[in-house]
Amino acid sequence: MISQTAEYALRAVVYLASQKDVPRTTAYVAEATKMPAGYLAKVMQSLCRAGLIQSRRGLNGGFLLKNQPGEITLLAIVNAVDPIRRYPECPLGIVSHGRRLCPLHRRLDEAAAMVEAAFQKTTVAELIETPREPKSCRFPIVPPPSK
Amino acid sequence: MISQTAEYALRAVVYLASQKDVPRTTAYVAEATKMPAGYLAKVMQSLCRAGLIQSRRGLNGGFLLKNQPGEITLLAIVNAVDPIRRYPECPLGIVSHGRRLCPLHRRLDEAAAMVEAAFQKTTVAELIETPREPKSCRFPIVPPPSK
Numbered sequence: 001m002i003s004q005t006a007e008y009a010l011r012a013v014v015y016l017a018s019q020k021d022v023p024r025t026t027a028y029v030a031e032a033t034k035m036p037a038g039y040l041a042k043v044m045q046s047l048c049r050a051g052l053i054q055s056r057r058g059l060n061g062g063f064l065l066k067n068q069p070g071e072i073t074l075l076a077i078v079n080a081v082d083p084i085r086r087y088p089e090c091p092l093g094i095v096s097h098g099r100r101l102c103p104l105h106r107r108l109d110e111a112a113a114m115v116e117a118a119f120q121k122t123t124v125a126e127l128i129e130t131p132r133e134p135k136s137c138r139f140p141i142v143p144p145p146s147k
Numbered sequence: 148m149i150s151q152t153a154e155y156a157l158r159a160v161v162y163l164a165s166q167k168d169v170p171r172t173t174a175y176v177a178e179a180t181k182m183p184a185g186y187l188a189k190v191m192q193s194l195c196r197a198g199l200i201q202s203r204r205g206l207n208g209g210f211l212l213k214n215q216p217g218e219i220t221l222l223a224i225v226n227a228v229d230p231i232r233r234y235p236e237c238p239l240g241i242v243s244h245g246r247r248l249c250p251l252h253r254r255l256d257e258a259a260a261m262v263e264a265a266f267q268k269t270t271v272a273e274l275i276e277t278p279r280e281p282k283s284c285r286f287p288i289v290p291p292p293s294k
Contacts, residue, residue, distance in 0.1 A: 010251055104161050108149065108157075114262070126250070
């Protein structure tokens with residue numbers, strides 16, 4: 001439903017949010033969230049370009065969120081790397097159809113809009129502050145890499 | 148949100164449904180629905196294997212729906228070629244997490260379930276019987292290929 005790239009971007013941002021204001025390197029985030037470092041590096045670049053995260057140079061440098069977790073929606077993260085496909089016009093490319101969608105493509109666009117709305121109303125803060133049930137998955141608080 | 152392959156499969160089945168019980172060749176469907184014939188041929192094979200369409204041999208042979216349009220859901224078509232990704236367990240592959248999803252992956256799974264439900268409750272019949280507004284897109288009733 002969302003691409004692997006979008007899922008990695010969500011993992012990375014949620015993980016950085018869970019690390020408070022401690023900068024983390026791509027290698028560190030990759031190990032902690034089980035992502036391939038090379039792939040994650042490209043995702044981090046896209047997140048930087050979109051203004052969602054920032055890098056801090058220096059000995060203890062790394063990536064940080066640019067804004068508060070409560071100000072970052074899941075939709076903003078997905079849109080930064082691989083937006084959900086909408087159907088603004090007939091994908092058959094029939095010029096005369098233009099923006100008049102057939103019933104099939106109208107349904108597909110409605111479903112995409114439904115997912116966008118769900119991601120728009122959820123912030124990263126909600127994902128890290130959710131009280132955990134006993135034995136629930138601890139991600140993004142996985143055991144930190146040895147360093 | 149759904150793959151190109153899934154969108155092609157939906158186009159093909161909706162188009163065949165609009166052709167009543169007249170068999171259509173892959174080349175014919177490809178031209179009428181603006182899809183690459185080679186790509187569509189693979190999609191048609193998957194739809195046949197899933198039991199959604201059938202082929203009729205002979206001079207006027209081609210593909211037909213196997214069941215009535217009212218019995219075919221959009222979900223069945225998507226699942227036949229490229230199912231929507233669900234998260235039955237932690238995608239980080241952390242064994243101890245197992246089926247206990249973190250808040251992030253629970254939200255992603257909920258969104259995927261929401262889309263599956265929307266596709267499950269919509270049949271192909273609803274898409275071809277929808278009354279068209281004036282000037283609405285005519286797909287799947289596009290001008291038939293010259294033959």
